[in-house]
Amino acid sequence: MPSVLHYTLTIANWRAHQFTVTLDIPEHSKNMLELSLPSWIPGSYMVRDFAKSIIDINVTTGANSENEHLSMLPLVKLDKQTWRVETQGKPCTIRYSVYANDLSIRSAFMNDQYAFINGTSAFLSVSEFENARCELDIQLNENDPDITDWKAYTSMPTRADSASSSEWHFVAQSYDEFIDHPIYVGIADTHCFNVDGVSFTLLFSGNNNIDYERIAKDLTPICKHHLDLFGAPRAIDNYLFMTLLADNGFGGLEHKYSTALLYPRFDLPQVGETGKKTDSYITFLSLCSHEFFHTWHVKRIKPNVMVKPDLSQETYTNQLWIYEGFTSFYDDVTLARTGVIEPQKYLDIVAQNVSRLLQNAGRLKQTAAESSFDAWTKFYKQDASATNNIVSYYTKGGIIALGLDLLLRRESANKVSLDMLMQLLWQNYGIEEKGTPDNVIQDLCKTHFDIDVSAYLDQVVYGTDDVALASLVSEMGVDFHTRPRVSSDDKGGLTSQPAVINQLGATLKPASFGLTVVQVFEGLAAMDAGILLNDVIIALDGHVVNAQKFQRLLDNAQASTVEMTLIRDGRLLTLPLDVVKARADMAYFTITDQQKLSKWLAR
Secondary structure, three states: OOOEEEEEEEEEEHHHOEEEEEEEEOOOOOOEEEEEOOOOEOOEOOOOOHHHHEEEEEEEEOOOOOOOOOEEEOEEEEEOOEEEEEOOOOOEEEEEEEEOEOOOOOOEEEOOOEEEEOHHHOOOEEOOOOOOEEEEEEEEOOOOHHHOOOEEEEOOOEOOOOOEOOEEEEEEOOHHHHOOOOEEEEOEEEEEEEEOOEEEEEEEEOOOOEOHHHHHHHHHHHHHHHHHHHOOOOOOOEEEEEEEEEOOOOEEEEOOOEEEEEEEHHHOOEOOOOOOOOHHHHHHHHHHHHHHHOOOEOOOEOEHHHOOOOOOOOOOOOOHHHHHHHHHHHHHHHHHHOOOOOHHHHHHHHHHHHHHHHOOHHHHOOOHHHHHHOHHHHHOOOOOOHHHHOOOOOHHHHHHHHHHHHHHHHHOOOOOOHHHHHHHHHHHHHOOOOOEOOOHHHHHHHHHHOOOOHHHHHHHOOOOOOOOHHHHHHHHOEEEEEEOOOOOOOOOOOOOOOOOOEOOOEEEEEOOOOEEEEEEOOOOHHHHHOOOOOOEEEEEOOEEOOHHHHHHHHHOOOOOEEEEEEEEOOEEEEEEEEOOEOOOOEEEEEEOOHHHHHHHHOO
16 A cells, blocks of 8 residues: 655635645555544643634546546544545545634644644644655645745655755655644744754744844754753754744744744844843744743653654643653753853742742642643633643642752752753653653652652642742752732742832733722632622722832732722722731842852753
8 A cells, every 4th residue: 555645735815814735645455544644742731622623525437547536535534633535545635625724833724924734733744644755735826916925834844856946845754743834834034053963943934024043043052952951862863942922922842853833923032132131032942942941841751652652632631740740840951051141130030930930829739740630621721710720730830840950959969950850851751752751850869870760740730839949959059939919910039129018919900990800819808808709999098000000009008908999890999998018928039149040050
């Protein structure tokens, strides 16, 4: 049986956000074939039902010679994403159109500048052909003069066909490999740089005035750090950072040889700009660091159930705290290790993550392992109560990784670190993509380091204890502190600003008149007073409020209770609010031993 599936992707009509796919299936041994589209994309743990975007689909056979005519074959839809066709083993062609209007890095999107397409939202799989070679032609609609200057970009290997200005040819050795290469077709800026023999390409949608040389210069030591950490054998020779620029938006999704990013265009450095790195630019570098780290840790080192996951339904694991959590530790610490940011800036970023946890009552109800398992619903489908009921396996997982590194150093007199554990994961599981068991961390630490970390993991991973940073960070040469917030937009970290005196216990945003309640935190004054989500606070003790005036009035309250006036679903209400002193739920670190911190940051 021929083992080649041939796909043709055509940018059909960007005005209608549509592309078309033609799939040629060769002669085969089965009377019936099943066609299906994944319902989720690896790395993003939520069922997205990509097949809902298929507009029309048909199957034809015949026309192998001048005397034959095309014959339509009936398709039977079996479920939301699966079709069956009776082919009698004959070659056939599947044609379908897809609606692409999801501006994210998980699906497909098309506008007047570009088309971005993930294979999971575009390419049907064929039963009996899961391990077949997949060939792809990408072509433009030749009748559309507005896209004649578009070009195709992907990390998928190029096929050795002759290419024209309106057609590109690629190949993958299996369907799983095929759908792991996101595709960009359109107008783009590109910039290439080399790190230790690995070729990197930066791609940004549209034409921009972004300082790509500066970004490449800052990413170079970050990429080198990750390459050096995991060492031989090299996982890649080429890598593509593919960034969709928008007015707003944020996201990143890892692939084996590329990453797809979504980022605000004016949060990146422009040509001619000088000065210190902005917080938003540091966040972009950290995002790149995070997704590139996944090249090893997620795409090759992975939970055992993710080696060959069922993309038609949820695949559960309680290990995401290891994968997203450890990566969340390395994405930021790498910037400090390589000198891209100062040590104090790194400590402030860690403090912001800790502050996020300290404000989150959900951390006392859900474990990091449970958060991993429930990612499909509780994490990826959060509602306004999430902060009170769940914990992030990203945020707590990153703090768990920091604590584990400090614990390993303390128990080994600085002879063992988390870096060494990552190298063991790569050597024992990543190179051959074997898949890790749930107890992999405690097992490796005990077997290779003779350090028992099970009690620590029982407390902070399988239990709801906070990581005892105050007793661990001395290994870094720093002290851990907490303080009240200094303003409504305080994220944590070292500051010289005066703290607020009293605390509402809710997140507010400006409304056309007054302040809208968008979060209410468990155990604080707002919830005790009966303030609800979407209430609009308009006055405090008879004085009309905005964001600045509200906090000032609350801090200067002379009585133990104040009168809150608000609108709820068209009704005017007055509620008594207890005046409660602000709690110390903002974290910060101070450096006590600069030499010790520098040593900790050195690999």
